[in-house]
Amino acid sequence: MGALHRTGLEMGVLATLLAISGLLFAGPMKRVVAIILGSKPDADFQWAPLGRRAADFLWEVVCQAKVIRERPLAGLAHAFVFWGFCAFSVVTINHIGLGFGVRWIDPREGVWGPAYYAVAALFAGAVAFSISVLAVRRFVLRPKWLGEQLSLGSGLVALLILILMGTYLAEYRLRLEPASGAGRLVWWMHTAALLIFLPVIVRTKHLHLLLAPVTIFLSRGGFSRIPPLVGEEDFGLVTGADSTRLVALQAFSCVECGRCQEHCPAYNTGKILNPKEIALGLRSYFKAHGAGSEEPLLGEYLSEEAIFQCTTCGACEYQCPVGIEHLPLLVGLRRGAVNTGQWEDAHGGELFLRLERNGNPLGMSALERDKFIKRAELPLYDGTQEYLLWLGCMGAYDPAGRESLLALTRVMRYLGVSWGVLKKEKCTGDAARRLGNDLVFQQLAEFNIGQLQAVRARKLISICPHCVRTIGEDWKQAGASFEIEHHSVFLARHDAKLPAPGTRERTVYHDPCYLGRYLETYDEPRAVVAGAAELIEVARRRERSFCCGAGGGLAFLGEEKGTRVSRERAVELAATEAGTVAAACPFCHTMLRDGLAAVRPLNAPQIVDIAQLAAARLPRTPGARNDDSK
Numbered sequence: 051m052g053a054l055h056r057t058g059l060e061m062g063v064l065a066t067l068l069a070i071s072g073l074l075f076a077g078p079m080k081r082v083v084a085i086i087l088g089s090k091p092d093a094d095f096q097w098a099p100l101g102r103r104a105a106d107f108l109w110e111v112v113c114q115a116k117v118i119r120e121r122p123l124a125g126l127a128h129a130f131v132f133w134g135f136c137a138f139s140v141v142t143i144n145h146i147g148l149g150f151g152v153r154w155i156d157p158r159e160g161v162w163g164p165a166y167y168a169v170a171a172l173f174a175g176a177v178a179f180s181i182s183v184l185a186v187r188r189f190v191l192r193p194k195w196l197g198e199q200l201s202l203g204s205g206l207v208a209l210l211i212l213i214l215m216g217t218y219l220a221e222y223r224l225r226l227e228p229a230s231g232a233g234r235l236v237w238w239m240h241t242a243a244l245l246i247f248l249p250v251i252v253r254t255k256h257l258h259l260l261l262a263p264v265t266i267f268l269s270r271g272g273f274s275r276i277p278p279l280v281g282e283e284d285f286g287l288v289t290g291a292d293s294t295r296l297v298a299l300q301a302f303s304c305v306e307c308g309r310c311q312e313h314c315p316a317y318n319t320g321k322i323l324n325p326k327e328i329a330l331g332l333r334s335y336f337k338a339h340g341a342g343s344e345e346p347l348l349g350e351y352l353s354e355e356a357i358f359q360c361t362t363c364g365a366c367e368y369q370c371p372v373g374i375e376h377l378p379l380l381v382g383l384r385r386g387a388v389n390t391g392q393w394e395d396a397h398g399g400e401l402f403l404r405l406e407r408n409g410n411p412l413g414m415s416a417l418e419r420d421k422f423i424k425r426a427e428l429p430l431y432d433g434t435q436e437y438l439l440w441l442g443c444m445g446a447y448d449p450a451g452r453e454s455l456l457a458l459t460r461v462m463r464y465l466g467v468s469w470g471v472l473k474k475e476k477c478t479g480d481a482a483r484r485l486g487n488d489l490v491f492q493q494l495a496e497f498n499i500g501q502l503q504a505v506r507a508r509k510l511i512s513i514c515p516h517c518v519r520t521i522g523e524d525w526k527q528a529g530a531s532f533e534i535e536h537h538s539v540f541l542a543r544h545d546a547k548l549p550a551p552g553t554r555e556r557t558v559y560h561d562p563c564y565l566g567r568y569l570e571t572y573d574e575p576r577a578v579v580a581g582a583a584e585l586i587e588v589a590r591r592r593e594r595s596f597c598c599g600a601g602g603g604l605a606f607l608g609e610e611k612g613t614r615v616s617r618e619r620a621v622e623l624a625a626t627e628a629g630t631v632a633a634a635c636p637f638c639h640t641m642l643r644d645g646l647a648a649v650r651p652l653n654a655p656q657i658v659d660i661a662q663l664a665a666a667r668l669p670r671t672p673g674a675r676n677d678d679s680k
């Protein structure tokens with residue numbers, strides 16, 4: 051440690067400026083922290099598993115993997131700025147120490163000091179280049195995801211970072227002596243930029259620099275984890291008093307990058323929903339009302355119409371680089387509106403009635419299901435078979451869904467796998483759950499759980515990813531969950547046992563949101579398609595797949611505003627010029643069939659389920675029936 055000459059006046063000025071900067075930072079920061087900590091604790095929060103939290107932190111914060119993966123060029127530029135900040139933390143402490151005549155690390159003596167400062171110089175160059183690229187993108191290229199208005203805060207932060215890097219490099223490269231006139235001038239310029247930087251970040255979206263690492267570490271993990279309601283008085287997110295600490299923390303962490311907006315099917319087909327504005331609207335609410343307010347959340351800052359336009363596709367949550375969990379938030383707001391009876395929607399009301407009265411969203415009599423089981427000679431599950439084949443509402447009532455289901459039964463029979471169906475089965479409650487009707491969801495889940503427990507079901511299989519997700523995950527909050535497999539996984543596992551196909555049609559596969567992003571099942575359905583056909587890929591696929599528009603209960607809510615989401619997706623699929631579109635979800639199947647017919651009225655590609663592709667490989671059995679669906 052070496053002492054350097056600094057006048058008492060210089061030290062006094064520095065101490066005063068540091069205090070002012072610190073106070074200007076602490077005021078707003080204290081308010082943000084007070085709002086977060088003043089919000090309700092998250093009832094379902096638990097620190098475990100710490101290993102998962104540490105791994106997420108390492109991957110998403112330290113490695114900046116998500117930031118880079120989804121937008122490689124801009125992401126890498128952001129990552130270099132972040133890594134530069136980390137590298138400069140030691141340099142900054144040393145720099146301020148110098149102002150008080152103390153130097154902990156000498157960049158010209160020993161081994162470690164020069165080595166560290168040399169590495170920091172490399173980072174300084176990378177950061178200066180990266181921030182210039184980002185500034186050109188934001189202020190010259192101006193992608194619409196970053197917002198219509200030019201952000202002065204971002205411009206100021208870019209300028210400050212350039213000054214910080216420029217002064218560091220000047221001091222380092224020119225080997226300026228701290229006590230010299232030039233050395234002092236550059237030192238003060240660097241210091242001034244630092245002192246301005248601190249109050250600026252807390253007043254702008256750059257607050258994410260401090261909050262995002264915490265948000266990522268504390269996130270619920272998994273995907274679309276809808277928290278349980280706690281007690282009789284919990285109706286979801288009705289007022290600010292219902293907001294939890296995670297909700298508040300996430301609202302203040304948004305970096306306004308617009309990745310969620312860029313991938314949102316609702317926003318991109320002309321709806322008013324914009325997931326970025328949901329996060330920012332919540333932030334504005336907190337800024338206006340603080341924590342624990344009794345003011346309704348839906349109104350001035352958050353639109354009821356917008357939250358009911360969400361298909362719960364999860365593209366926003368998947369894309370967000372700072373750990374914002376949009377789905378618990380959106381479903382929480384829907385719960386607040388539905389559970390308190392505020393949401394008035396004719397289609398929604400009718401849907402809930404159908405679910406309560408008929409036990410399915412299509413409003414069909416359960417007798418129709420009984421007749422179908424009898425006609426198709428589906429055996430009842432008696433506890434001895436390997437699989438309980440879950441029909442689901444589409445498999446039980448919808449003609450196309452029935453065809454997919456029967457195709458699966460033909461394959462299972464061919465393979466010699468035993469299975470049976472439930473005598474009585476109702477909707478899993480998927481649509482009720484995503485639309486925020488907890489009472490109906492609970493009733494449906496409890497009925498089904500009772501039926502499954504009565505026959506001692508062990509392993510379920512389903513053609514519907516919504517059923518798989520709801521039974522496997524959401525039912526946990528209703529008291530039970532069961533091992534359930536999507537048929538794509540089963541079919542892929544048995545693919546080698548099926549005969550080779552005769553011809554291989556060009557077939558494009560559409561990733562359903564609830565199979566892909568929700569269940570992370572991408573390769574298995576592709577293996578099934580590739581086993582039967584020539585697999586074609588569409589531009590937006592796998593994690594970036596574009597929704598069909600049916601999720602979140604929207605299949606039952608009547609006409610959409612703007613362009614239909616299914617039509618937008620059908621255009622992309624038709625553009626591949628594949629003769630067949632393969633679906634792995636009965637909702638996608640229905641939506642895309644209509645979308646494709648609208649896009650190509652004369653020559654629409656045929657749409658089939660992957661089970662039908664697998665079944666087409668089987669030898670034709672005399673008298674085999676393909677019309678059981680009616």
Ligand code: SF4
Pocket residue numbers: 310313314315316317323324325359360361362363364365366367376
């Ligand atoms: S879940 Fe999908 S539809 Fe809903 S806001 Fe997010 S991206 Fe948009």
Ligand code: SF4
Pocket residue numbers: 303304305306307308309310311325326329366369370371372374
């Ligand atoms: S919510 Fe996430 S993805 Fe959307 S703008 Fe904010 S930080 Fe970006």
